[in-house]
Amino acid sequence: MGELDEAFVQGLEHRAKLSATQIERIPVIDLSALANPGGNIDNLVSEIGDACKNWGFFEVINHGVPQETRQKLESAAKKFFALPLEEKRKVRREVKTAPVGYYESEFTKNVRDWKEVFDYAVHDPMRTPLLPDPDDQQISEWYNRWPQYPPEFREACEEYSRELEKLSYKLMELIALSLGLPADRFNSFFEEQISFVRLNYYPPCPAPDLALGVGRHKDSGGLTILCDDEVVGLQVKRKSDGEWVTVKGSRESYIINIGEIIQVWCNDAYESVDHRVMLNTEKERFSFPFFFDPGHSTVVQPFEEIISEQNPPKYRPYNWGKFFTTRRLSNFMKLNVDNIQIGDFKVRD
Numbered sequence: 001m002g003e004l005d006e007a008f009v010q011g012l013e014h015r016a017k018l019s020a021t022q023i024e025r026i027p028v029i030d031l032s033a034l035a036n037p038g039g040n041i042d043n044l045v046s047e048i049g050d051a052c053k054n055w056g057f058f059e060v061i062n063h064g065v066p067q068e069t070r071q072k073l074e075s076a077a078k079k080f081f082a083l084p085l086e087e088k089r090k091v092r093r094e095v096k097t098a099p100v101g102y103y104e105s106e107f108t109k110n111v112r113d114w115k116e117v118f119d120y121a122v123h124d125p126m127r128t129p130l131l132p133d134p135d136d137q138q139i140s141e142w143y144n145r146w147p148q149y150p151p152e153f154r155e156a157c158e159e160y161s162r163e164l165e166k167l168s169y170k171l172m173e174l175i176a177l178s179l180g181l182p183a184d185r186f187n188s189f190f191e192e193q194i195s196f197v198r199l200n201y202y203p204p205c206p207a208p209d210l211a212l213g214v215g216r217h218k219d220s221g222g223l224t225i226l227c228d229d230e231v232v233g234l235q236v237k238r239k240s241d242g243e244w245v246t247v248k249g250s251r252e253s254y255i256i257n258i259g260e261i262i263q264v265w266c267n268d269a270y271e272s273v274d275h276r277v278m279l280n281t282e283k284e285r286f287s288f289p290f291f292f293d294p295g296h297s298t299v300v301q302p303f304e305e306i307i308s309e310q311n312p313p314k315y316r317p318y319n320w321g322k323f324f325t326t327r328r329l330s331n332f333m334k335l336n337v338d339n340i341q342i343g344d345f346k347v348r349d
């Protein structure tokens with residue numbers, strides 16, 4: 001990506017401390033009990049509940065996603081990002097006409113990220129509002145844009161998203177149970193899901209003390225399942241003390257984090273946690289988040305079964321599609337306003 005210009009430089013308080021490379025363990029949850037239908041999953045449900053409450057981040061093992069599916073995606077993604085820029089730009093995202101595809105100039109909170117990405121929808125066409133304006137009713141249908149090279153790319157991506165979608169439903173069921181809700185309580189919101197997979201490529205960076213691969217943020221959707229590689233990078237703002245700690249999965253695990261929609265649905269019983277990506281001067285890094293996001297027409301608000309006189313709703317209802325479109329447009333370019341966030345819908349005392 002060449003030189004590091006000013007657009008990449010993080011404010012002083014947001015830069016990574018490169019000396020803090022010790023890896024912090026997040027809860028590891030073994031999902032093997034799910035492979036045994038009718039078996040007892042009470043322990044699993046309570047472990048998930050504790051991890052969601054205390055960390056908002058956890059690792060899963062024995063998750064049922066074939067290792068080969070992951071390897072195929074890793075190999076295809078590496079081949080794609082190694083292509084010349086002109087080739088990758090043939091499937092470049094465009095602000096008005098194509099929100100999925102390749103992009104090398106994303107902003108998080110108005111600072112440019114040191115990364116390249118390729119996004120694809122889990123189900124296409126993906127239906128989202130065209131414009132953020134609350135009164136505009138136009139809905140766009142977005143189709144995935146597949147590169148010609150490597151030839152196996154599309155199939156590897158589609159197989160990966162099919163498997164990860166299955167895992168997402170399993171995790172959402174466990175989270176619902178952990179909140180005392182019926183296992184299928186979340187499912188209907190995902191019938192017209194706008195889930196997507198992002199392939200992240202972080203090239204080595206000449207100034208990892210100044211820039212980040214992804215600036216601090218919370219994932220705005222339902223749930224994120226992250227596949228990361230050998231190179232460390234992910235940092236999480238630890239809930240217990242607000243410190244930024246470095247987190248790492250393994251080849252056998254996926255890292256899960258709660259998105260802002262679950263936080264609103266459960267009225268802050270579980271919180272979505274800030275995270276960011278630290279860079280280094282020598283090694284490239286890849287990561288593949290799967291964002292499990294409900295349909296655009298979902299009105300997000302605390303569930304009736306959860307709120308009560310003692311636990312009044314902490315958020316006003318908002319339209320997820322409009323939220324998504326507003327955030328999407330803000331990630332394309334530097335703006336003079338802050339990004340939309342669930343805090344904007346918080347009920348003030």
Ligand SMILES: O=C(O)CCC(=O)C(=O)O
Nearest residue numbers: 200214228234277287289
């Ligand atoms: O690369 C990572 O480890 C995390 C990426 C991430 O947080 C994101 O793309 O939303």
Ligand SMILES: [Fe+2]
Nearest residue numbers: 217218219275
């Ligand atoms: Fe994220």
